[in-house]
Amino acid sequence: MHVRKLTGALAAALAVTASLLGGQAVAAPTTDADGALAARVVTYDASGSAEFRSAVDRGAAIWNESVDAVELRPVASGQSANIRVLADNGWPRALTTSLGNGTVWIGRQAVNEGHNTIRISSHELGHILGLPDRKPGPCTSLMSGSSAGTSCTNAYPNAAEKAEVEGYFGGRFAPKAGAVPLNTMIVD
Numbered sequence: 408m409h410v411r412k413l414t415g416a417l418a419a420a421l422a423v424t425a426s427l428l429g430g431q432a433v434a435a436p437t438t439d440a441d442g443a444l445a446a447r448v449v450t451y452d453a454s455g456s457a458e459f460r461s462a463v464d465r466g467a468a469i470w471n472e473s474v475d476a477v478e479l480r481p482v483a484s485g486q487s488a489n490i491r492v493l494a495d496n497g498w499p500r501a502l503t504t505s506l507g508n509g510t511v512w513i514g515r516q517a518v519n520e521g522h523n524t525i526r527i528s529s530h531e532l533g534h535i536l537g538l539p540d541r542k543p544g545p546c547t548s549l550m551s552g553s554s555a556g557t558s559c560t561n562a563y564p565n566a567a568e569k570a571e572v573e574g575y576f577g578g579r580f581a582p583k584a585g586a587v588p589l590n591t592m593i594v595d
Contacts, residue, residue, distance in 0.1 A: 446475060446476055446477055446478040446576070447476060447477045447478070447507065447576050448477075448478050448480055449477055449478070449479050449480070449489045449490065449507040449508075449535075449536075450479075450480050450481065450482040450483075450486065450488045450489050450490070451463070451467060451479055451480070451481060451482060451488055451489065451490040451491075451492055451532075452481075452482045452488035452490070452491050452492065453481065453492040455491065455492065455493040455494065456492045456493060456494050456513055457494035458494065459492075459494050459513040459518075459524055459527075459528065462513070462524035462525045462527070462528045463492050463511075463513065463528045463532075464481070465525045465528065465529075465562070466525055466527075466528030466529035466530075466531075466532050466562060467479035467480075467481075467528075467532060469525070469529050469562050469563055469564075470529065470532055470533075470536065470564070470572075473563060473564050473569050474564075474569055474572050474573050474576070475573060475577070476572070476573045476575075476576035476577035476578075477507065477536060477572065477576040479532065489507050489508045489509075489535075490507075490508065490509060490510070490511060490532070490535050491509075491510045491511070492510075492511045492512075492513065492528075492531075493510065493511070493512050493513070494512070494513050494514075494515065495512050495513075495514055495515065496514065496515045496516060497512065497514040497515075497516055498514045498516045498517055499511075499512060499513055499514040499517050499522075499527045499530070499531055500512050500514065500531070501531045501534035501535055503534060503535055503537075506536075506537050506575055506576075507535060507536065507537075507576070508535070509534070509535045511528075511531040511532065511534070511535060512531075513527055513528060513531065514527075517553060520557060521557035522553060522557055523557075523559070523560040523562065525560070525562040526549070526559065526560055526561060526562040528562070529549060529562040529563070529564075530549055530550065530552050530562075533549055533550055533564060533568065533572075536572045536575070536576070537571065537572060537575045538550050538564075538568055538571060538572065540552055542554040546558075546559035546561050547561060547565050548565055548568070549561065549562065549563060549564045549565065549568055550564075550568055
């Protein structure tokens with residue numbers, strides 16, 4: 408992951424300032440020993456993703472390589488996950504319940520038509536991270552999904568997609584108009 412620095416002192420000052428201005432006191436953001444702002448951890452359970460398990464793990468790793476503010480991790484045994492990933496015979500889709508939470512289906516229909524499993528996984532995880540479909544679109548846009556065609560294997564978010572996820576999870580802005588609607592099935 409890339410590392411962005413925010414000193415513990417600055418984080419504490421922001422928390423104190425909010426409480427002095429009449430806002431509710433909140434805990435300062437978590438930082439590591441070097442003062443880097445810790446990423447929000449979002450867990451995923453890919454135990455139901457069948458033959459797509461390695462593609463799901465790779466899709467999560469791609470997001471971890473691409474953004475700092477959120478980290479996707481496999482759920483620990485016996486724990487509940489933020490994201491449930493399933494395989495089925497339909498078209499890939501995601502159901503977001505809140506930012507960083509929901510269910511992803513890796514549909515065999517798109518795979519059987521020739522779409523790349525890692526791109527599908529990364530794209531669907533992008534929905535859970537707050538990104539909408541951007542169709543039609545070029546292969547350089549992860550969120551262009553299937554509109555980029557079966558020859559497109561790019562599984563990495565572009566700069567704008569990365570910045571949007573950083574903003575949502577880094578607390579710099581709330582989801583804007585056009586962002587993924589919550590409690591809505593997104594069929595790609």
